[in-house]
Amino acid sequence: MLGAVEHSGAACRDPALPALAALPATAALPDPFVMADGQRLTRKADWACRRHEVSRQLQAYELGEKPAPVPGSVSGKLDGKTLTVTVSTGGRSISFNANVQLPSTGQAPYPAVIGIGRSFLNNAELLARGVAVIDFPNNDIADQQNGSSRNKGKFFELHPEAQGTGALVAWAWGVSRLVDALAQGAAPAIDARHLGVTGCSRNGKGALMAGALDERIALTIPQESGSGGSAAWRVSDAQKVAGQNVQTLRQIVTENVWFRSSFGEFSEAAARLPYDHHQVLALVAPRGLLVIENTAMEWLGNQSAWVSALAAREAWVALGVADGMGASQFSHPDHCRLPAEQSPEVLAFVDRFLKGTPAKTDIVRTDGKFAVDRQRWMPWSTPALK
Template identity: 30%
Template sequence: MKKLCLVISFSFLINCLNAQTEKAFVPNYDESKVPKFTLPDPLQTFEGARIRNQPDWESTGRPELLSFFTQQVYGEVPGSPESASSELIESSDNALDRIARRKQIKLTFKENGRSLDCHVLMYLPKGIGQAPVFLGYNFYGNHTVTTDTMVYIPQAWSRNNASFGVEDHKLTARSRGVRVNRWAIEEIIDAGFGLVTIYYGEIDPDRNNFQDGIHPLFYEAGQQQPSKNEWGAISAWAWGLSRVMDYLEEDQDVDSGKVIVMGHSRLGKTALWAGAMDQRFAAVISNNSGCGGAALSKRQYGETIARINNHFPHWFCRNFHTYSNNEASLPADQHELIALIAPRPVYIASAVDDQWADPKGEFLSACHATPVYELYGKKGIPTPEMPELDAPIHNTVAYHIRSGGHDVKEYDWKQYIKWAKVELKAK
């Protein structure tokens, strides 16, 4: 009986602690309750030295910030694997009712006697030679972005989603085309761009595991998870984007100098980090990326560091947990992540009903990254006053807040395409 009472008491204690934890994560949506904070100056080092010009930024400011985000937020990533190969597994010159070319590529990575495959889907415009492309991950498989029945269905683990026909963590034909609304493929093709997409779960399944996906290929003997300063899932996904970029540099149908990396939500965080680490990406688009993406962490508005680390402990490196409920101690914030992309174009997008992602915090990040862009003579966000709904700012640092919620809409793609045409032409 004593043992039973102890078990019941222990269970009661755990439930109470969990309830208190959840209570601590009640989001703040009241601007008057945003704590007062001093935003770090991207043109000042942690020791207070002033960054006055491009050489100062490139030799001092940028390396310091890149090291901070690497060691304390996203985690170190390895370089290229010891072996990487590509195989064209399917193609057609008459895809999407004959308006595009389709290519499906299997990439294979090998390291330490282990291997991992992933599949790249490409739709390219006809008759323009090497095409600029948008590169982005999808959430439920390449077959979900189109109704094209020729597109491969991934075998990798997936989050369940009954409305998409995903059960037992397996993707099937039932989910074909369920996300066509998020990918304006015909508009992209009509504008002279290509689309390159990959299922993010093939690089690293989105669960707190670290025993599948890319991580185990790089483990040392006996290692079961990344070290505290090593890559979480976001860094793993960013690593995968760089490996796709490796392939695109060799693909004669692609203008590898005009690859725009794009992501939504957690994959918007990934796009920003990939763009910061890998300067081969010509431009970066972050759609509704929120906490750990474009939104300022110190505002503690909507999703916070503690909330994201508690519910998605695998996304960031374990050192990032130091800042849970401790945003005041951050020596850098997300505007400086955006600054790391300079002088390349970057587009930050929000949605008015997506308060969880803190639209104002996303906008302010874009605004406060501007001084670094100005070192290069690039135009950023001219004022700290947010624009009106559906009134985009199309500068090298671009921003819009649209009507609606957490999603990728046709309106978003229209802005990205229009902006990319101008910015990549200028490049």
């Protein structure tokens, strides 16, 4: 189920990408099993092209374009704990450094978890389990201090034509170039076939995009990623209307440069997006995905993230691998601290998808006591794909 290439649907037909005014408003979460031409999915073999359609829509309307790799343009060199990745194109070149922590147990080559910025999981537990931890320098690739950070970072030095692109997709591009270097053997002690990606809060949004847009990543764990991550724009709007203090599309585009500069046109029109973030989560299918959220953080769209996760999981159900996707919500006061109650769930997914050992990953639980109106949000049916 792990992809051998970054994007298996590259040869699929692109969907139409109408301007905002020509997009119909859809109150429910869009049906993930209907192709852009209206045909309903019946075969597992068609999932790659459905993923391609949603990926193109996501990049066109929300993120900005993720540049395709140029063969032979990436190299890597490990010096101690520092892996230097160099990328060249169009006569320009950039380098960035990723910190590599190897475990003292187990046997090389080791599976590894890439942390956007750094990992907020229990890294001591990961290392003790024989899993390496790699820190990815996302702010070096695309800055995210505030709205004035637009177009700053090494991604934009290498791709000056990408002005207006959001930081999240720039980070996803950078993680893919790191994976390229690892696949070439730049760090021989790392098993490039068993890589995970994680991050918390804003960096959790980046972790989701990295895993969604690169099929070589075996496991994706966005942690408390909230709006713009695991939460669905439409459901967050409904939470806001209900009087809750939730971050919506309208607000988030004014906060930072995570999204493409034109995404603000959807501030009052999230229902016109031809996709929502349940489909962004589903871009990971059938690979491993564990969504970690905190019900104490209303601002992050706690209920929205739960509804989105339930809707996304139907993609794994349709593909016959329901236990490949998990969702765990647990209330605690400290943002970006993984509580002891969720640590075993993380380790179960790590064991199964990174170490290849049996583990129970059929995890779908929340302490939020959310009433989910499936008829409102998921009025579509889930096919059993052949």
